[in-house]
Structure formats: structure tokens, C-alpha cells
Amino acid sequence: MASTKPDPYVKLGEFIKRQRELGQLSIRQLAEMCGVSNPYLSQIERGLRIPSSMILQSLAKGLRLSAETLYAQAGIMDPQESEESDVVKSIMRDPDISARQREMLIDMYRSFRKVNEAEAAS
Amino acid sequence: MASTKPDPYVKLGEFIKRQRELGQLSIRQLAEMCGVSNPYLSQIERGLRIPSSMILQSLAKGLRLSAETLYAQAGIMDPQESEESDVVKSIMRDPDISARQREMLIDMYRSFRKVNEAEAAS
DNA sequence: TCGTACCGCTAACTATTGCAAGCATTCACG
DNA sequence: CGTGAATGCTTGCAATAGTTAGCGGTACGA
Structure with missing residues (x-):
């Protein structure tokens, strides 16, 4: 074996x-x-x-x-098929939160991604 | 046992x-x-x-x-978990952010939902 | 009434999971 | 230096996942 x-x-x-x-x-x-x-x-x-x-x-x-x-x-x-942008897509599709709230979540998500990328590079 | x-x-x-x-x-x-x-x-x-x-x-x-x-x-x-919204599910599926970050996004999303619900009732 | 072929299950074994205890290293602080 | 605390890792060992061999029962054709 x-x-x-x-x-x-x-x-x-x-x-x-x-x-x-x-x-x-x-x-x-x-x-x-x-x-x-x-x-x-x-x-x-x-x-x-x-x-x-x-x-x-x-x-x-x-x-x-x-x-x-x-x-x-x-x-x-x-x-x-777990695409990264799935998060953004599903946030955008959600009818139970406001546009403003969607914007905040998406901004936050993107900034997380950005920060992680920067840290990974260092 | x-x-x-x-x-x-x-x-x-x-x-x-x-x-x-x-x-x-x-x-x-x-x-x-x-x-x-x-x-x-x-x-x-x-x-x-x-x-x-x-x-x-x-x-x-x-x-x-x-x-x-x-x-x-x-x-x-x-x-x-199987009854979660698409937003939460897709956040949980995202491997490119940390557990803590996922938690923050999910918490935020849920609080949005809660606030909206409360406002709708008034 | 045999013999064969299927059914699900038990028994006894091997292989692997998952743990408690403890080792070696590193870093901080007195 | 020490000593204490954190890191990740190795080592046995108990528990249990998964196997092969085989038992008792039922159905069916010769």
C-alpha cells in the first residue's frame, strides 16, 4: 500500500x-x-x-x-461554481434590504477583499 | 460513555x-x-x-x-443554514475573506433586515 | 428433497479517527 | 541568563469505521 x-x-x-x-x-x-x-x-x-x-x-x-x-x-x-462575485450578486438581488444598505454591504465586502489582497502581498 | x-x-x-x-x-x-x-x-x-x-x-x-x-x-x-438567505449563504461560501469578516458582513446584513422589519411595522 | 441463489445480519478482525500528554522551539520580560 | 507563555508537532492509546468470512432464512427450479 x-x-x-x-x-x-x-x-x-x-x-x-x-x-x-x-x-x-x-x-x-x-x-x-x-x-x-x-x-x-x-x-x-x-x-x-x-x-x-x-x-x-x-x-x-x-x-x-x-x-x-x-x-x-x-x-x-x-x-x-463558487464564484467570488456571488456575494455581490446575491446582495444585489436581495429585495429585503435597501439600496443604501446594499451599497454598504458591498463596499464593506470589497474593502475586505482589498485589505486581504494587500496583506497577502506583504 | x-x-x-x-x-x-x-x-x-x-x-x-x-x-x-x-x-x-x-x-x-x-x-x-x-x-x-x-x-x-x-x-x-x-x-x-x-x-x-x-x-x-x-x-x-x-x-x-x-x-x-x-x-x-x-x-x-x-x-x-439551508433556510438562510442567498446573501448569507454566498457570504459563507466565500473563501477569500476571513471568518471574522464573514461574521461582520452577516451580522450587518441581519441587522439591516431587522431594522427594516421594525420600520415596516410602525 | 436437494441445490443454488438471493436476502439481511452477526462475528471477528484490521485500519483509521481523534484524544491526552508532552517535546522542541521561539519570543518577551525581569 | 531564567522563567513563563505562546507557537506547532510527535507519540502512544482508546474508540470506532469499515472489511472479510460466514450463518440462518426464504424462494425457486430440477
């Missing part, structure tokens, strides 16, 4: 790690937020362990992501 | 079983289609075992369901 390591899960781990670092959290912090042990989270991030559906759900909750997104990252689910 | 059996998973098993019977498939048939052993599928259906995310995905494929549906059945996915 060469690799019992279904490579998609390595990508999942890397994705989780990126998300954690984006939020400036240590492994222990995120682990506690998600209710998993810190060594285990470390192993997940490096693709050494494959989290169960329950754990994955906890991680999604902790990262404020939909579980769907995590599965998509793991290549488990169909890609689902 | 008393509750080694998070009973949402019992419901998941029953759901799978109903789906299988609806398709007039035997346990062995579905098991082979999904690439799992037949005793194991039997155990899943009775809630004695909790399938990993990989297996669950295979089952979804075999039953021609979206994995999301299975997760919803298992109560793994926040029921709330």
Missing part, C-alpha cells in the same frame, strides 16, 4: 490552514473554537488525518463557512 | 434505507454501486455506524441525491 492518502484531503487541509491564517488564529485557538483537539487539527491541516463528517461540520462552523464549501474544497462534492 | 449514538444518524440511516427501497435495490446492490461492503451498509442503515464523509458522498452518488440532502437529513448541516 503506497499512499492511503486521498490527495484531495491534502488540499482540504491546506485550505483550512489558509482560512485559519486569514483569520489570524493559532491552531489552538481554532481548535478550541471548533471543539477539536489541537494536535488533531494540526494533522488535518497537513492531510495526515481525514476528518469525519461531524468534525468537518464543526470546522465549518468555526470558520463560518458552509460545510458545502469545505466539501467542495476536498473535492468530495461537485465544484458548485 | 452513555450516548455514543448521536441519534441524528439513526434518522440518516432510516432515510437511506427508505431511499434504497424506493429504488427497489437490495442492500448488496446499493453497497456494490457505492463501493462499500454490504454488512457495513446494513449497519449504517440501522444507525450502528456513522459513515465518513467519503462514504456518505458515495451513497449520495449511488442514490442520485445531492450530498447536501443527506447531510441535512443527518441533521449535520445546520437546518437553519
Whole structure:
């Protein structure tokens, strides 16, 4: 048996790690937020362990992501075409908030993106 | 340990079983289609075992369901989550902003909704 | 009445998840 | 220097996911 390591899960781990670092959290912090042990989270991030559906759900909750997104990252689910501008599009489509409020949300979203980009470059 | 059996998973098993019977498939048939052993599928259906995310995905494929549906059945996915607005869902799907930023956007969006609702009532 | 083929399930085993404890390193401060 | 606190990682170990082998039961044709 060469690799019992279904490579998609390595990508999942890397994705989780990126998300954690984006939020400036240590492994222990995120682990506690998600209710998993810190060594285990470390192993997940490096693709050494494959989290169960329950754990994955906890991680999604902790990262404020939909579980769907995590599965998509793991290549488990169909890609689902998660475009970045989906956020903007769906904000613009929402009839239950005002134009002004839409504008504020969109501005905020865009500034987040911009800030993150700048930080990534440094 | 008393509750080694998070009973949402019992419901998941029953759901799978109903789906299988609806398709007039035997346990062995579905098991082979999904690439799992037949005793194991039997155990899943009775809630004695909790399938990993990989297996669950295979089952979804075999039953021609979206994995999301299975997760919803298992109560793994926040029921709330599936009723969220498109805005919240797409924010939660966005991998390019941090958890904290997602939280801020979602909070803001919700408070907009709340304010609007209050104003509409007056 | 055999023999075969299917059904679902049990038993016993292996493989993997997920944890508690603890190591090595780094940085801050007295 | 020390000492304390934070970082990520390694190491066993318990629990449980998932397997192969096989049992008892039912249906059907020879």
C-alpha cells in the first residue's frame, strides 16, 4: 500500500490552514473554537488525518463557512461554481434590504477583499 | 460513555434505507454501486455506524441525491443554514475573506433586515 | 428433497479517527 | 541568563469505521 492518502484531503487541509491564517488564529485557538483537539487539527491541516463528517461540520462552523464549501474544497462534492462575485450578486438581488444598505454591504465586502489582497502581498 | 449514538444518524440511516427501497435495490446492490461492503451498509442503515464523509458522498452518488440532502437529513448541516438567505449563504461560501469578516458582513446584513422589519411595522 | 441463489445480519478482525500528554522551539520580560 | 507563555508537532492509546468470512432464512427450479 503506497499512499492511503486521498490527495484531495491534502488540499482540504491546506485550505483550512489558509482560512485559519486569514483569520489570524493559532491552531489552538481554532481548535478550541471548533471543539477539536489541537494536535488533531494540526494533522488535518497537513492531510495526515481525514476528518469525519461531524468534525468537518464543526470546522465549518468555526470558520463560518458552509460545510458545502469545505466539501467542495476536498473535492468530495461537485465544484458548485463558487464564484467570488456571488456575494455581490446575491446582495444585489436581495429585495429585503435597501439600496443604501446594499451599497454598504458591498463596499464593506470589497474593502475586505482589498485589505486581504494587500496583506497577502506583504 | 452513555450516548455514543448521536441519534441524528439513526434518522440518516432510516432515510437511506427508505431511499434504497424506493429504488427497489437490495442492500448488496446499493453497497456494490457505492463501493462499500454490504454488512457495513446494513449497519449504517440501522444507525450502528456513522459513515465518513467519503462514504456518505458515495451513497449520495449511488442514490442520485445531492450530498447536501443527506447531510441535512443527518441533521449535520445546520437546518437553519439551508433556510438562510442567498446573501448569507454566498457570504459563507466565500473563501477569500476571513471568518471574522464573514461574521461582520452577516451580522450587518441581519441587522439591516431587522431594522427594516421594525420600520415596516410602525 | 436437494441445490443454488438471493436476502439481511452477526462475528471477528484490521485500519483509521481523534484524544491526552508532552517535546522542541521561539519570543518577551525581569 | 531564567522563567513563563505562546507557537506547532510527535507519540502512544482508546474508540470506532469499515472489511472479510460466514450463518440462518426464504424462494425457486430440477
